[in-house]
Amino acid sequence: MSFFSDVERELTVIDRTPLTADVVALDLAATNGRPLPVWTPGAHVDLEVAPGVERQYSLCGDLADRTRWRVAILREPAGRGGSLAAHALAVGTVLRARGPRSNFAYEPRPGSPVTFVAGGVGITAVLPMLSSAAEAGADWELHYCGRERTRMAWVEDLAARHGARVHVHDSAAGDRLDVSALVRRRGTGGIWACGPAPLLDALHEAAASVPGAQVHVEHFTPQELSAPVWEGPFEVELAASGEVVVVPPQTSVLEALESHGAITVSSCREGTCGTCETVVLEGDVDHRDSVLTQSEREENLSMMTCVSRAACPRLVLDL
Ligand code: FES
Structure with a gap:
């Protein structure tokens, strides 16, 4: 069950930072100048990025900084328009927000193994988790998958700061994550993953054949709906x-x-x-x-x- 806050507030875009050719980070502060609510790794907020266009974005900034929230958004020209509207937001724009909300909680445990898997902009959801894991002294590793290294936000920073804990799987260079091997090796310690549906489905599928494996995922795209069980009214x-x-x-x-x-x-x-x-x-x-x-x-x-x-x-x- 989700932990949520449905309080609505106005936020002002106070900073806008391109992270790659397709990903922009937006920093948002409460328009009334008050401290923002605390949040936990894996939380997201609902933002009205244009009138009537509401989208969900993971919080990926500093957990301790209550003066601003940070989100990072992939530009998807073939999407439904939310990402293009978000990319067009200028510093000073005021927008409505709701949350934070979490369906994807992670509690770090010192010394315990934990694995994070991010596909593309799914890195935003796991970034605060791995910071918490690192701070708590957990035995963590990150598998970060993307189509091209230059389009993967924070990839160089993560690799430089955390060295061998960060595994970059760059499809353009022919490096694809072996999901089954990862789940066999690390699944029982818990895997937290955010990314495209095929990656998350592959993790679930692999976990089904590994006793004790636990996979926790955050979806930002809907599942394909099967026929309803009860077809009538x-x-x-x-x-x-x-x-x-x-x-x-x-x-x-x-x-x-x-x-x-x-x-x-x-x-x-x-x-x-x-x-x-x-x-x-x-x-x-x-x-x-x-x-x-x-x-x-x-x-x-x-x-x-x-x-x-x-x-x-x-x-x-x-x-
Ligand atoms: S409105 Fe988002 S899950 Fe129903």
Whole structure:
């Protein structure tokens, strides 16, 4: 289950630093000048990068610095426009933000082995984790995968500062991460990974055949949705009022709740951010999000209403 703050605040872009040809870092401070909330490694924030365009970005700056948050954003010309809007933000721009929120927590343990895997701009999510691991004296290593070394943010700095702990897998140079070998060697100590879906899927697949292997991942792109378990309409009961909302097959639970006038919060609306997480009181859920772990899905204590559906005729939600 995610740890989150839905407090909305205004942030001002106070600095803008190109890190590579495609990645820009933005430093953001509270517009009212007050200290920003504390956050933990793996946390992200929702930023409204243009009117009505909200995106989630991992915090990747200094954990102790409450005067600014830092995010780094990959420019994706073929994307849905959020990254282009973010790249166009100038110093002095004020934007709305929500969070921080974390679905991807990591607690360093001195002396314990831990492995971080980053694919491309996924490095932003693991950067604060490896700083914490290094500070705590954990036995950590980073595997940083990218298409081309010159386009991998912070790669030279990381390699220079941490030496042999940092393994760079540069596809253009023919170096690809052997996921199975890594999971066999380091999986039982825990692997924290953020990057493209094929990399994360490969880690999960490899972990399935290594007893005791643990893989924790952060998705920023939605999973491909399989056919729903329950294909017909179903009902959602709002526990506080006893009202019942019917959810038709082509409508999400979130959309049905919104049409009914229920109070809801949402951000990505594609199952990746955790904002719409809602407590489930009764009924089996067809979990289709990228936030909950397999064991959380099995516990069935909450659901992401933007993509997950009922696996039975009626759900009762804590709304
Ligand atoms: S709104 Fe992001 S997971 Fe539902």
